[in-house]
Amino acid sequence: MKKILYTTAIILGLLSCKDKPKQAESATEIEAVAQEVTKISFEMTPKSGSEVKGTVTFSQENNGQVMMMAYLSGLTPGEHAIHLHETADCSSEDGKSTGGHWNPTFEPHGAWGAEEGFHRGDIGNFTADADGNATVHFMTDLWSLGGEDPTKNIIGKAVIVHQGEDDLVSQPSGAAGDRISCTGIIE
Numbered sequence: 001m002k003k004i005l006y007t008t009a010i011i012l013g014l015l016s017c018k019d020k021p022k023q024a025e026s027a028t029e030i031e032a033v034a035q036e037v038t039k040i041s042f043e044m045t046p047k048s049g050s051e052v053k054g055t056v057t058f059s060q061e062n063n064g065q066v067m068m069m070a071y072l073s074g075l076t077p078g079e080h081a082i083h084l085h086e087t088a089d090c091s092s093e094d095g096k097s098t099g100g101h102w103n104p105t106f107e108p109h110g111a112w113g114a115e116e117g118f119h120r121g122d123i124g125n126f127t128a129d130a131d132g133n134a135t136v137h138f139m140t141d142l143w144s145l146g147g148e149d150p151t152k153n154i155i156g157k158a159v160i161v162h163q164g165e166d167d168l169v170s171q172p173s174g175a176a177g178d179r180i181s182c183t184g185i186i187e
Helices: 004-014 026-036
Strands: 038-046 055-061 068-071 078-085 124-128 132-141 158-162 178-183
Touching: 038 158, 055 178, 068 078, 124 132
Parallel strands: none
Antiparallel strands: 038 055, 038 178, 055 068, 068 132, 078 124, 078 158, 158 178
C-alpha cells in the first residue's frame, strides 16, 4: 500500500511539473513513469556483537534490471559474503531470524551464474579495505521490486553481511560465518 501511495505521489508530482510540455496520456505511460523511479533504501543493523553498519539501496531501472548499492563500515579488513535471505526479520541478535538464503528456484548453492546452479540470493563476496569500509555494487534482471513473479520479487527478503568469505561450494550456504549485519526489505 505504501508503495502504491509513494508511486502515485511521484507520478502526480511528475505530471504537474509546469516545465514538462507533455503529460502522460494513458495508463501505459503512467506505468512507464512509475517504473523509472522505483527506488528503496535501508539502514543495516549490527548483529552478532559486531559494529557493522551501512546503507543498502535497491533501484529498479526502466529496463527491468535491479541495482543494489551497499555502503558498509565497521567491517574487519578482508573478504566478506553478502546474501539475500528468505525473511525480512532482523529481530534476533544473531540474524538467524532471516532464515536461509533466498532460493525460490530450489537450486544448489554456488557462485552467481554458475552452470551447476546458484541461489537468487547468492550475491557473492566483497572486500573491506584497511579501514573496514566497503562498497558493493550488484545488478541483475533476475530480481524485481514487487510484481507477481515469486522467483524474482525481493520485497520481504533480508540483506545479510557475513563475517567471513563465502566458499561458493558448501551446501546449503557457503560456510561464510556469523551474520554480522542485517536489513529487511520492507513489504
